[in-house]
Amino acid sequence: MTRPSPTAPRPVLVEGADIQGEGVQDVLVVDGRIAAVGPDAASEAPSGVQRLAASGLVLLPGLVDLHTHLREPGREDAETVSTGSQAAAAGGFTAVLAMANTDPVTDNVEVAERVLDLGRRAGYVDVHPVGAVTKGLGGEELAELGLMARSRARVRVFSDDGRCVHDARVMRRALEYVKSFDGVISQHSQDPSLAGAAACCHEGELSGRLGLPGWPSVAEETIVARDVMLARHTGSRVHVAHVSTAGSVEVLRWAKAQGIDVTAEVTPHHLMLTTDLLAGYDPVYKVNPPLRPTEDALVLQEALADGTIDAVATDHAPHVRHDKEHAFVDAAFGMLGLETALPVVSTVMVRSGRMGWADVARAMSTTPARIARLADQGQGVRVGAPANLTLVDPDRETTVDRALSKSLSRNNPWHGRTLVGAVHLTMLRGRVTAREGLVWGNEDVTEEEL
C-alpha cells in the first residue's frame, strides 16, 4: 500500500460511515479538520480528494487514553514513547496520557517536556505527560506541579500512579494546588496499610485457597471515600484511576449525587477478566488493582453504561519477560491494553446491548479529553473539529495474537481470545496514522518532508 502523505494530507472523503452509530453520513476532511458532514459533503469535496469507502463501518472521534505507561525514560526495553504510540494508533487512539512512574520520574518540567517532545517526534498520537504528585513518587513532598502546568507540556493531570498518595494531608495540599490551574489528581486508590506491596490477589476465598497475599476491596474503597470528601472540602477535581470494586462504585454514585467534582475510569480488563483466572498462577493476570470477582465486573459494566464511571482507560502496562515470568508473587504488576481496548469494550458493552457507539464515543473520547482538558481532542464528529477519527468495523471477529502487537512487550492477557469489533483506521488531524495493523508516524517521513 502507498503510504498516506504525513504532511499537508490530501483532503479525504469518508463515504457512508455510521457516525457514532447514529446514522450514515459522508464526512469531508480538509486541512486536518472536518469541513462537512452529511449529504453535501461529497459535492463540497475538492478535486483530488481521497475517497475512503466506509460503508458498514462506525466512525468515532479519535480515542483518548487517560492512563498509559510508555516507560520512557528508563525502561526502554519494555516500551518507548514511539512503540507505545504505535500500539495506541493501531488501537484507534489519537491521544494518550503518559503516566509519570518513569525513571527518572516525571516530577519536573524537564522530563515532562522530554516526553512531550518524544511523542511529537514519533507522531503517531498526541502524547501528554502526566505529572507526578510528589517528588520521586515518594508520597511526601509535592512535585513541581505549577511549573509543569505552565510548561510547554501544559500538564493538567497529576498522578503518583503505581503508588497511592496515601497521606491525607499531602493529598489535600495537592488538590488545593492544582485547583488554581484547573488540574486534576488521578489517584491510584490503594491504602498501603490494608493492601501492601505484596498484595496481589483479590482477598477472598480464592486468595486463601491459592495461598496468595490478599488485596481486599476495602483498601480501594476507603481511599475513594476519603478522596471524594477531600474533593468536596477543597472544591477541587479528583479522578479515580482503575476503579475495580462494587463498593467504589457505590461511593462514586453517592459523591456525584452530592455534586462533588469526581470522575472515574475503568479498565477493559476489570470489565471482562475476573479473579478465577488466577487459579493457574499465570502472572499475565497479575495486575494492580487485582482482577475482581464476576459480581464486581458486572457492577462496573453497569456503572460505565449509566455514566457513574465516566471513562474507559487502558492502564497499558508493558513489562519485559524477565520481570513478568516469575512465580506469581514475584512477577511485576500490569498488562498490555492499548490495542485491545476498543475490541474488548465492543465485545462486553456494545454486543451485549449495554452501550451504543455514541456511549463508547463519550467514554473513550469526549469525556477523557474533557477530564484531561485537551483542547484538540474529543470534539466529536462535527464541522470545524480537528479530524481526529477512528473507523471501527463493528462485526469483525479477531483472535488476539500477542506476536502482532506494536508494543515491545508481550504481557498480553487477551492472547488467544476472540473479540468482536476491530479498529480499521485511525486519523490524527486528517493524517492516517494506522490502517489494518500498519502504522505511520513522523519516523516514516524524511527530513525534507517534515
Ligand SMILES: NC(=O)N[C@@H](CC(=O)O)C(=O)O
Ligand atoms: N497497573 C499495574 O499493575 N501496573 C502499573 C502501575 C499501576 O497502574 O498501578 C505499572 O506501572 O506497571
Ligand SMILES: [Zn+2]
Ligand atoms: Zn495504578
Ligand SMILES: [Zn+2]
Ligand atoms: Zn497505571
